[in-house]
Amino acid sequence: MENIYDIAIIGAGPAGLSASIYAGRYKLKNIVFGKQIGGTIADAHKVCNYPGVEDITGLELGTRMYEQAKKNGANISPESVVSVEREGDFFKLETDNKKEILAKTIILATGTKRNKLAVPGEDEYLGKGVSYCATCDAMFCKEKVVGVVGGSNAATMAATMLADIAKQVYIIYRGNELRGEPAWIDDVKSKKNVEIILNTVVTAIEGDGTVERVKLSKEFNGSQYLNVSALFIEIGTEPNADLPVKLGVELDEKQYIIVKDDQSTSIEGIWAAGDATTNSNKLQQVVTAVGEGAVAANSIYYYLKEDSSRH
Numbered sequence: 001m002e003n004i005y006d007i008a009i010i011g012a013g014p015a016g017l018s019a020s021i022y023a024g025r026y027k028l029k030n031i032v033f034g035k036q037i038g039g040t041i042a043d044a045h046k047v048c049n050y051p052g053v054e055d056i057t058g059l060e061l062g063t064r065m066y067e068q069a070k071k072n073g074a075n076i077s078p079e080s081v082v083s084v085e086r087e088g089d090f091f092k093l094e095t096d097n098k099k100e101i102l103a104k105t106i107i108l109a110t111g112t113k114r115n116k117l118a119v120p121g122e123d124e125y126l127g128k129g130v131s132y133c134a135t136c137d138a139m140f141c142k143e144k145v146v147g148v149v150g151g152s153n154a155a156t157m158a159a160t161m162l163a164d165i166a167k168q169v170y171i172i173y174r175g176n177e178l179r180g181e182p183a184w185i186d187d188v189k190s191k192k193n194v195e196i197i198l199n200t201v202v203t204a205i206e207g208d209g210t211v212e213r214v215k216l217s218k219e220f221n222g223s224q225y226l227n228v229s230a231l232f233i234e235i236g237t238e239p240n241a242d243l244p245v246k247l248g249v250e251l252d253e254k255q256y257i258i259v260k261d262d263q264s265t266s267i268e269g270i271w272a273a274g275d276a277t278t279n280s281n282k283l284q285q286v287v288t289a290v291g292e293g294a295v296a297a298n299s300i301y302y303y304l305k306e307d308s309s310r311h
Contacts, residue, residue: 003101005029007300008093010081010243011109013039014286015274017065017074018293019107024072026301031075031101033093038062039111039274040237041286043133045161050286058135061286084247091269104304107296108244108257108265108272112237112284117149121205122233129211129230134158141166141230147214148172149202150234153180156188158234163191170226171196172216197226205231237284239276252278263296271296 007023009016012034023030036042044058053061070076079095086092090102114132116122122130131137134148138161146166148159151173162169171178171188176198178185188194197220204215206225213227220226241255250258250266257265257272259279264271273292280288 004090005031005075005101005103006304007031007105007107007297008081008091008101008103009033009107009109010093011039011107011111011274011276012037012066012076012078013109013111013274013289014041014062014065015039015111015289015293015296016107016109017062017069018290019109019273019297020069020074020076020293021065021072022294022297023300024069024074026297028297028301028304030073031077031103032069033077033079033081033095035078035080037066037076037078039109040114043135045135045138045157047286065290081243084243104269104307105300106270107263107293107300108247108249108270108276109274109289109293110240110243110272110276112239112275114233114237115235117202117233117235119202119204121207121211125205125207125211125231128209129207129228130205131230131232132234134161134232134234137230137232138162138165143167144229145227146170146230146232147202147226147228148232148234150236151175151178151180152234152236153184154236155234156180156184158232159188159194160184160191162232163188163194167193169194170228172200172202172214172226173198174201175199202231237275241276244272244276256282259292261295262299263292264299271299 006028007030009032020032041058042062083094094100145168147170149172159169201217202214213225257277259272259277273296274289275284
């Protein structure tokens with residue numbers, strides 16, 4: 001049958017695409033499901049720590065992986081998988097477009113989603129000044145005053161990029177010092193138009209049709225309000241756990257998929273790779289995601305080889 005695959009890969013980020021590239025090299029028929037090619041890395045302004053590639057946009061890196069997977073024979077489908085069921089020796093997958101396929105094995109490369117502030121005005125002003133992607137929306141902030149919420153790499157990267165476009169950038173962070181890679185912290189501190197507001201949280205986002213100000217948990221420069229035209233929310237991620245929960249794979253207390261050294265999960269025939277797993281010490285980087293994807297594909301290759309020898 002045409003719609004039977006050796007591997008169905010759920011997620012089109014670095015982990016899923018890496019798994020597909022390796023599967024293709026092993027001559028395993030595979031399909032990759034995912035609406036965002038490159039996953040969340042596609043939103044990254046710059047990737048400067050991927051070995052062999054000194055400076056590249058996340059979108060370009062994700063696109064290169066996508067093209068390489070296709071050249072190695074991947075069938076890439078821009079859809080979301082909504083259900084997975086056992087059907088004899090196969091898994092039956094159904095997408096949001098009612099497409100159905102059968103697969104001998106599955107790799108969950110479901111990645112993570114961005115955390116929200118959960119404050120008044122956040123949903124109301126989404127796309128009207130509230131953004132979770134500086135790469136996507138920075139160009140709308142030319143010569144404007146903007147805020148960035150967060151204190152880790154995502155926030156410092158966003159602030160660094162915005163500093164080259166906006167008139168003034170405020171980093172608002174609940175901690176008492178920025179954290180993350182020292183290189184990014186040094187970079188943001190070197191920008192003359194970036195001011196860091198520590199030990200403070202945003203409690204509300206306000207405006208008239210678009211974002212005009214944010215309310216702070218304590219006064220800054222004599223006011224509890226900070227006038228900004230845009231607010232970029234960069235406060236980390238959590239795993240996309242809906243499908244893993246439905247499948248019943250074992251998760252840790254934060255809903256990351258528990259995997260063994262070979263990236264296998266608690267359910268036979270299902271592997272997992274990338275930011276959504278407990279492996280790689282939860283270091284959520286492109287380099288660890290592609291490594292886990294490669295390991296998962298390699299493990300499945302030997303699993304299917306042993307399975308065919310048993311039959």
